[in-house]
Amino acid sequence: MHAIHIREYGGPEVMTWTEFPDPVPAAGEVGVRLRMAGVNFMDTGARKMPLPTWSVPTVLGVEGMGVVTELGAGVEDFAVGDRVAWRYHKGSYAERLAIPAEALVRVPDDIDDETAAAVLMQGLTANHFTTETYAIKPGDVAVVHSAAGGVGLMLTQLIKARGGTVIGLVSREDKVPVAKDAGADRVLVSAGGGFEDRILELTGGEGAQVVYDGGGAATFRSSQLALRRHGVHAYFGVVNGNPTFRPAELPNSILLSYPSVVDHVPTREALVRRAGELFGFIRSGQVTPRIGGRYALADAAQAHRDLESRSTSGKLLLASATMDR
Structure with a gap:
């Protein structure tokens, strides 16, 4: 699989499309095939400077949605084929991930992929x-x-x-x-x-x-x-x-x-409840995420350039080439 990797801090030019071995979920983790990753200003900060809990080298990104491909030992809340989303998992600009089950929420059938990827963070x-x-x-x-x-x-x-x-x-x-x-x-x-x-x-x-x-x-x-x-x-x-x-x-x-x-979602129970509130606002039509740009995952550097130029509005998304495989 491929991911957006940096070896040093700097501008978007330090972001490279790098091949890594597919991750294997450990106990309590879920293997996920990325469909879409969300782009956040936090990602640009992690690219430019040391942040708490972040250092280089690293894979960028924290937010996304995808499909469960494998279950680590002890995981009972999810099944292979489930659509899932997450608010925060370091290294989310990657085609495949191993994510702690407690960090995931199941995406309801009536919430589409783009909305799920755009809304949690x-x-x-x-x-x-x-x-x-x-x-x-x-x-x-x-x-x-x-x-x-x-x-x-x-x-x-x-x-x-x-x-x-x-x-x-x-x-x-x-x-x-x-x-x-x-x-x-x-x-x-x-x-x-x-x-x-x-x-x-x-x-x-x-x-x-x-x-x-x-x-x-x-x-x-x-x-x-x-x-x-x-x-x-x-x-x-x-x-x-x-x-x-x-x-x-x-x-x-x-x-x-x-x-x-x-501090809003300090436990899995709080995460599921608060995500449910958010999905409820979406169903009622009171909240509609605005998608401000769509990019291939490999083109994440351009998404960063556009975000930092202040030329965009709404949420920028990165689509994985593996999303349909």
Whole structure:
């Protein structure tokens, strides 16, 4: 089998299409033939720099869906031929994988392959943000950074499903209709900071209840200044740089959170339950993943180039050439 491998950190040019022996599932693992892998900003970070639990050499990718081909000893929850998906398994840009059974969810028959591959990482992240990070209530105003991106589109749809109002931020004018199509009530073009005055104006001087900020150091302060008293700054932009600050600089007694989706699904039971919630939103039509680009798995480097250029919107997917074999 082949996989997207890197031996050193760098740009997309360090990604190579490399042959490896087929993995053999150990006890508690499931052999999976990849159909599609999801592309995430986390993948570009793992390619560019050391991240916690990541080092080189490595196979990139964390998210995907496929078909069970083999069961390791002790696995009882799955059968050969099952369609499965996963939110996080290192090395997912590979034609074949051996994945711990506890990391997998069975894909319902009424959820297609692309949706299954596109929804778990960003959908569960958005579900976490809108429930346990800040529980959206009817009438709440939420600011969503990168509202035309994968997480942003999911967030917008889940906020609207829970009765909130969305002010979306996008980097370019051509992304405004994408965010509006997902349900954003207002969309502002802003490529960095300096947007807080417009948020305050739109909220009658009060500020938003929550800002979901994946913009990194450039947007950190403006996000805080856009919040009302005791508002929540959900900051998840570490790949784009970490700010420095003193707690006394936090305005309006706001709450600062660095939400990690692993705390949303800390057990297999939680993973299955939360994935079920997400599939339910999809069935009801309240959440529809937007596929922003489709690439062959071997062309993952181009997907990274496109993602980092900010020229895409929605979720990028990599299709394996072995998906029909």
